[in-house]
Amino acid sequence: MTSESANPSSTPAATRSMDDIVALCRRRGFIWQSSEIYGGINGFWDYGPLGTELKRNLKEAWWHDIVRCPGRGPDGELIDMVGVDCTIIMNPKVWEASGHVGGFNDPMVDDKETKQRFRADHLQGMFGAIESEHAPAVMKFRNNLVDTTVIPLRTFIASNPSEAVSILEHDKRMQKDLGIRKIRFTPEHVGERFRIALADIGDGERCYYIDVIESGLLEKAAERVPSPYTGKPGSLTKPRQFNLMFITFVGAVQDEESKAYLRPETAQGIFCNFWNVVDTSRVKVPFGIAQQGKAFRNEVTPRNFTFRSREFEQMEIEFFIRPDQANEWYRFWRDSRYAWWKSIGLAGDNLQLREHEKEELAHYAKEGAGVCDIEYRFPFTAPGFGELEGVAHRADFDLKAHANACGKGDKLRYFDQERNERYFPHVIEPSAGADRGTLALLCEAYTPDGARPSGVFMKFHPRLAPIKAAIFPLVNKDGMPEIAEKLYMLLREKWAVQIDVKQTIGKRYARMDEAGTPYCFTIDSDTLQDQTVTVRHRDTLQQERLGIDKVQAFLSEKIGG
RNA sequence: GCGGGUGUAGCUCAGUGGUAGAGCGUCACGUUGCCAACGUGAAUGUCGUGAGUUCGAAUCUCAUCACCCGCUCCA
Numbered sequence: 001m002t003s004e005s006a007n008p009s010s011t012p013a014a015t016r017s018m019d020d021i022v023a024l025c026r027r028r029g030f031i032w033q034s035s036e037i038y039g040g041i042n043g044f045w046d047y048g049p050l051g052t053e054l055k056r057n058l059k060e061a062w063w064h065d066i067v068r069c070p071g072r073g074p075d076g077e078l079i080d081m082v083g084v085d086c087t088i089i090m091n092p093k094v095w096e097a098s099g100h101v102g103g104f105n106d107p108m109v110d111d112k113e114t115k116q117r118f119r120a121d122h123l124q125g126m127f128g129a130i131e132s133e134h135a136p137a138v139m140k141f142r143n144n145l146v147d148t149t150v151i152p153l154r155t156f157i158a159s160n161p162s163e164a165v166s167i168l169e170h171d172k173r174m175q176k177d178l179g180i181r182k183i184r185f186t187p188e189h190v191g192e193r194f195r196i197a198l199a200d201i202g203d204g205e206r207c208y209y210i211d212v213i214e215s216g217l218l219e220k221a222a223e224r225v226p227s228p229y230t231g232k233p234g235s236l237t238k239p240r241q242f243n244l245m246f247i248t249f250v251g252a253v254q255d256e257e258s259k260a261y262l263r264p265e266t267a268q269g270i271f272c273n274f275w276n277v278v279d280t281s282r283v284k285v286p287f288g289i290a291q292q293g294k295a296f297r298n299e300v301t302p303r304n305f306t307f308r309s310r311e312f313e314q315m316e317i318e319f320f321i322r323p324d325q326a327n328e329w330y331r332f333w334r335d336s337r338y339a340w341w342k343s344i345g346l347a348g349d350n351l352q353l354r355e356h357e358k359e360e361l362a363h364y365a366k367e368g369a370g371v372c373d374i375e376y377r378f379p380f381t382a383p384g385f386g387e388l389e390g391v392a393h394r395a396d397f398d399l400k401a402h403a404n405a406c407g408k409g410d411k412l413r414y415f416d417q418e419r420n421e422r423y424f425p426h427v428i429e430p431s432a433g434a435d436r437g438t439l440a441l442l443c444e445a446y447t448p449d450g451a452r453p454s455g456v457f458m459k460f461h462p463r464l465a466p467i468k469a470a471i472f473p474l475v476n477k478d479g480m481p482e483i484a485e486k487l488y489m490l491l492r493e494k495w496a497v498q499i500d501v502k503q504t505i506g507k508r509y510a511r512m513d514e515a516g517t518p519y520c521f522t523i524d525s526d527t528l529q530d531q532t533v534t535v536r537h538r539d540t541l542q543q544e545r546l547g548i549d550k551v552q553a554f555l556s557e558k559i560g561g
Numbered sequence: 562g563c564g565g566g567u568g569u570a571g572c573u574c575a576g577u578g579g580u581a582g583a584g585c586g587u588c589a590c591g592u593u594g595c596c597a598a599c600g601u602g603a604a605u606g607u608c609g610u611g612a613g614u615u616c617g618a619a620u621c622u623c624a625u626c627a628c629c630c631g632c633u634c635c636a
Contacts, residue, residue, distance in 0.1 A: 019629085027572065027586090039609060039626050100636075110633090237633090240562075244636075264636085300562070300634040308635075453597040475593055502588090506596035513596090522595065534595070543595075 018379040021446050022305055024456065028514050030054065030442060031306060043302030043310035045435075050515055053466035053496055055313075055438045059292055061344055061463060062315050062432070067290050074332045080287035081317075082277060086269025088294060089250065089260050094268050097405030098398065100245060100261075107239035109218060111227045118157050120239035123228060124164035125152030125213040126178075151221065152213060153178065155228040161210045168210075180208075215239050246296045246310075262296035267429060269293075270318045271398040275412060285416060285425050286329065288319035292434065304380045306435045313434035320425035322416070326393050329428050330369035334391045337430045338374050341388065341437075345461030346444055350377040352385055368393030369428075376440040388440055389432035396424035445516055452541065453506055458516030459539060462559045467517040468495040469555060472508050474524040476501045483523045487533075487548060495555060513538060519558070521551060 025031040029048030033040040047055055063083070065071075070079040095101045107120040154174065156164040168174060169183055218225060218239050226233045246262040249255075263269065270289045277289055292315045302308050321329045338353045356371040371392040375385035403412035403424070413422040445458040462468065471488045473480030481501050488499040498517075500508045505522065512520055520536040527533055532545045535554065546554060 022628095023572070033627080036627095040628080042627070238562095240634090297635085303629090455597095472595090474595065477593090504593070504596085504598060506598070507586095508597090509595080510597045525594065536595080541596075 018305065018443075020448075020456070021379065021443060024446065024458075024514060025051065025305075025442060043299060043308070045306045045309055047438075050466040051438070054441060054460070054464060055434060057464045057466070058344070058437050058441065059313075059315065059434055062340075062434075063290070063292065065340060066288075066315075066317060070288075071336070073286065074328045075286075080283050081290055082281050082283060082287070083290045084270060084273055084277065085293065086266065086273065086291060088263050088296070089248065090263060090269065090272070092260050093405060094272060094402075095245065095261050095264075097401045098268050098271075099401070100264055107215065109222075109239050110237045111229050111235050118228070120215055120218060121212060122157055122159055123213045123218070123225075124156045124158045124161055124210055125217075125225070126154045126156070126164070126168070127152050127209045127211070151217075151224045151233075152226065153208075154231065155213065155226050156210075157228045161212065164210050178208075244297050244299070246298055264297050265295050265431070266291045266293045266314045266316050267318060267398070267431065270316065271402055274318075274320070274399060278414065285414060286319065286321045286325070288317050290315075290317045292316075304378070304386075306439050307378065307380070307386060309435060312436075315432045315434050315437075317428075317430045319428045319430070320414075321428060322419075323396065323423060323426045326369040326395075326426050326428070330391070330393045333428050333430045334370075334372050337389055337391055337432070341374055341376075341440075344441070344464055346376060346440055348444070350444060351375070351388075352377070354385070368395050368426075374432075376436075376443070378440065378443055386436070387433075388436050389430060391428065391430045394427045394429050396426050398427065399424045452510070452513060454510040454513040457513035457538060460516040460518070462518045465516050465518050466496065467498050467512070467515050468559055469497045469519040469521060470508070470512045470517050471497060471499045472505060472520060472522045473501055474505055474522055478525070479528060480523045480525075483527060483548070487521065487523070487551065491552065491555065494552075495559065509536065519555070521546075523548075 030051035034044035
């Protein structure tokens with residue numbers, strides 16, 4: 001399944017140990033566990049000096065290539081892209097409109113067999129049977145529902161009992177299975193609850209009772225409740241609360257009124273500011289809004305180093321287009337984002353593009369031009385892949401949802417002057433993880449090499465390397481340190497460089513190998529004579545001599561800037 | 562959330578009831594003449610944390626936290 005020949009420079013994921021990578025990250029100051037001296041906190045990570053430079057380089061490369069210099073679109077025109085920087089805490093109504101509160105704040109039940117998930121309070125049960133003359137006993141029956149001896153015969157997904165009745169009315173096969181010959185409502189309604197009557201097999205009328213299944217029943221006897229999808233018991237989980245959004249309170253009083261959320265994605269800040277951007281920035285469809293920022297998800301199981309963190313950073317684009325041009329723009333962003341990750345060093349066959357099957361699409365993307373993931377083969381996912389960036393056609397779901405939720409509705413449609421029509425633009429969303437990208441860069445760079453003293457070196461693309469170059473006096477005397485410092489002061493104005501005068505030259509090279517520094521300049525006794533230094537190349541260990549006045553030009557050529 | 566495992570110096574680990582150790586790394590000084598060289602010296606430990614048993618706990622017990630593996634979850 002893996003092709004070994006695609007790129008010989010890419011270390012196969014299977015040969016890299018995640019433990020070794022984590023150890024190097026910690027030892028050299030790339031990434032540490034948050035609050036480590038207190039025992040850490042699950043799902044939160046800090047970046048040390050080298051990690052901070054690396055992540056910053058990734059974000060700056062993205063910002064440069066996406067916002068400042070975005071190139072040309074499929075129509076051959078220069079792409080219009082602007083940036084925003086929105087708050088983490090927004091009006092809670094944002095998350096109601098986006099669907100994050102409604103869909104995920106209620107206890108949910110999974111059917112393990114069909115992999116379906118539904119709200120626990122939408123599970124209706126058909127209980128029975130009770131003789132109709134005993135209808136008054138129904139109340140007593142209801143009160144005992146949490147008694148696990150009372151298990152529904154069938155279950156339905158419906159928001160209320162009458163909807164469940166109507167499902168049964170239209171399902172002739174289910175009626176046959178249950179021996180139901182006729183359905184009518186009994187005259188005795190108890191409150192708003194429904195009962196149905198039916199003629200059982202020569203046994204007189206019996207009263208089947210349909211009502212929502214109390215959470216207590218699922219808590220105590222989920223394994224005995226039949227699945228609404230298969231009719232078989234044993235595959236339902238207990239109701240579980242999926243509080244994936246972090247809750248906080250705005251103001252000193254903590255009550256329901258002051259409740260707010262830490263954003264689970266940066267996208268909604270962009271959507272809510274869509275109209276502000278249109279009104280102030282002289283952009284017109286097609287155009288994009290980009291944002292980098294923290295997002296928070298209370299993951300059930302943070303795991304795999306920084307891959308699934310509870311606090312993480314996103315780099316998101318919402319690209320607004322005419323609905324009829326969704327396909328070409330979707331393909332454009334899918335392909336250009338894939339090419340971008342390759343361009344910053346994830347060039348081997350550890351990177352792949354994967355189109356989603358229709359079945360796994362989110363609620364907002366079922367009918368769209370497509371969804372794909374750009375995935376990286378991390379050591380902990382190998383031979384599988386983990387998501388770095390998702391590109392999704394979200395249609396007009398979000399803009400419409402906010403337009404409707406804020407009460408202005410169609411008045412907020414975008415006016416297309418060229419075509420003289422009003423519409424809600426569709427959106428292609430390339431949404432990348434900055435922390436996942438940084439982790440992929442670390443994993444890709446990690447290159448064991450028994451031939452060198454460090455045993456390993458970090459083969460970062462020079463554009464992303466945390467330290468671009470190091471300056472060493474071969475020995476710390478004879479005027480060499482003075483020349484080194486002068487060169488260092490010159491170079492640091494443009495690049496992240498370090499000077500190191502301590503210990504032997506071998507140790508200094510080894511340290512730079514683990515930091516992933518692509519070039520080391522060494523001042524030796526020849527420098528004093530002919531004004532040249534040695535350049536040591538990280539990947540090949542080879543050295544060449546270079547005039548000290550050529551060093552800046554050398555770095556400009558290799559790194560840019 | 563469930564089950565299993567791990568936790569001693571920055572790293573790798575030794576220590577199984579009786580004074581917390583080694584190698585590497587780090588730092589200083591000397592030496593240096595291009596790949597973790599050498600010599601001398603130094604710093605670095607809530608033995609994950611908290612309780613319990615004991616005259617005495619890194620060691621035994623319980624709880625807890627963190628990490629790893631497998632399920633589960635992942636809009």
